[in-house]
Every structure is written in structure tokens, then in C-alpha cells.
Amino acid sequence: MHDYTEDDVKRALGALANGASIRKASREFGIPPATLFNRKSGTVPHRQASKGQQRLTPAQEEQLCGWIYVQDALGLRPTAPQVKVIATTLLRASGDDRPLGKHWLDGFLRRNPSVKLHKVRGPDSKSLDPKPVVDVDVDALSEPPAHVI
Template structure:
């Protein structure tokens, strides 16, 4: 068994006695302007003026369309058939392709922000994109929604697949049976770590509506504080391990600690092989029950 002196400068034990614990943007937008007339009626009114010689006033009254709107089309100031509102910089085919690209990136863990999407669209058009285009784009594609993704390291994203998970549970079942642990919850422990990033929260990204677990794969190189918890199937808790992103441990970092907390230090607050070995040999075995085997 490795001794505490082996990890002399990287791990520290709490000075308080340990005790066991049982486990028990809302945005405002202007209302849209909808034309209160029918396209067919406007077309008939135009024909009445241009082909039959009717006055704009008479044709507007007969077909129930605004006189000024009809006048704009008769004079050529407005071309009939052109939609009002923010311009559609992309064709329907291009927009559909853009949506497939956005959702495709999100599905593999690399979602796009609003800013990234607008920058991409801007490279495909000559005129600057108006502020209203994005809102109109989202209305045309209601399957898109904003979510704040959870960060996921590349190592975790590439290490787990359906086959690996199946093999894990097969091995777990055999191990429990071979060691007679199926009905011994006091000897079965689960250890897990949670990283709390020190950098600002990930920006909101675009996902398909209804996505349950949106993630954003990163390089896993951002600083964080890591907390390692270990609990038996019977509810017996080993005091936690906390890993800080620094070279030295100051006393103020231990304020409000759980009695018996074990501390580790690393450059960016991540668990590594040496700290994991220290956690098992110098901390877990110190508080684990003496009965063997332990899983």
C-alpha cells in the first residue's frame, strides 16, 4: 500500500475529525405587421385598374384592399408578390441546409451560438444582415431552440459507447456474483467526481427543440474545482476529496469543510492518476469498513 509520504506535496488531510453521513432572457420584440388583405383580391384589383381602366379608389373599394397599397403597386413603387418584413437572405433550400448543419453540429457535441451562425450566413451574402432576420429565421424554423449546454471533455465523449456500457455491466454482474457481494451493500461503493468550472458559463447554443441532454465538447483544459464523493450501497459516506487548481493549500479554502475532507492539488483542478492513487490508498481505505472484499 502506498503511504501518505509518497504524495507529500499534493494531498492534505482535514484537521477536523471525520464523521459519517448517511446519503439521503426574455426579450421584447415589436408585434409583426400582417397584411389585412388577400393576395387574390389584390391581383384582381390590379387587373381592374390596368386592364379594365378602373380607378384605384373604385378597385380598392370593390375588392376590399387598401387604396394606398393598391396605388403603390399600380405606380410600380412596390412589386406585387414581394413579401414584406425583413429580407430572406437565403433561399428556402439554403435555409434548410443551414438548419441541417446547425442541428448536425449540435448532435455531435459542437453546437453553434447565435453569433457563430450569423457570421456564417454573413459570409454567404453581400448585404449586412438586418437585426430582424434572426427572429424571422427562428419563426420559420420552430424546431430550433436555445439551450445552455453542459461541458463535456473530449476524453469522456470518445471513451463511452453502447458496447462499452454493455461490457461494463456484464463485468459488474460477474464480479458481484463471483465475490458473493450481491446481498452485501456495505461492501459495495460507488465513487464519482464532479467538476465545477471556474470560467464563465457556456453561452447558449442552438439545439433541436426537446433535446434532453445538450452538451458542448471542449478540450477539458479549463480550470475547475473537483469534488470526489464515495458512498456505499448501504448509504455509508466516505468524507469527500476536493482538488484545487493551485500549488499550495491555504486555510481559508477549508472553511466550512466536511469533517475528514481530503485535499488534492493539481495545475487546473483535475483528477489525475497520482491523485486517484492517493485517494484510494491514503483516504478511502482509512474510512472503509474492514470487511473484505470491497467493490
């Protein structure tokens, strides 16, 4: 993983537009020269280019986050399998019957950092198969859309 943000890249591209060399902007903003060269040439960031490969649309992911937010507000912390069931339901409603991949939840959590995966603690921690649960950082979420509730 890299140590620079999209804002760093934008500032470096601004410096290039003002006459700085790729090498100088690379050192100044901590971005690999190849990345700056490619972005200056019009290459789209990976996250943006791969949006078409995501199973859920951004609107569906927003709905799923809203559902998690509501469940958490009700004190019903959803488990990872429950989140996958709701995601599959959203996909089927849009005509997609393919199952989610085994790493889909990891990608969902990476794209939605306000939703965190935790393991159950307390009395359930003594069970042989502790079930992971999804926890929501309420401060990082906005109110869910009315149609989600």
C-alpha cells in the first residue's frame, strides 16, 4: 500500500502544471515518478477504474451501510453473514444471481471505512466458533436515506 493520498497526487499534478519536473514533484510529494507520469498522461486511479467491477453499485452499498446503521441503532449488531445475505438480496433485486466472492466483505469494508468488523467479546468469546460482527462508527456516517428505514 502506498503512503500518499489522492490529494497529494492532485497537488503534485498542479506542481507539474506550474512547470515542476516529474522527478522534483515526485520527491516533494512522495509519489512514485511512474505514477505521476501515468496520471499526467491521463491514466485513471485504480479505485475509479475498477468501479465497474464492483458487484454492488455505490447506491446499493449506501443502502447496505444504511441498513447496518439502522440495525446498529436498534442494538442488533449484524454479523458478517447477515451483511452478505442483505448484499445478495440487493443483487438479486437487480437481476444478479451470482454468489458474492469469498473476499467481497473485505472489499466492502475497505471501501466503507465507517463499518468495522469485530469479533464477539464476553460470554460468546468462550464458544468454539466466535462469530464476527459488523460495528458501525456512527460519527462517520450520515443519516441513512429515508427509504432505507
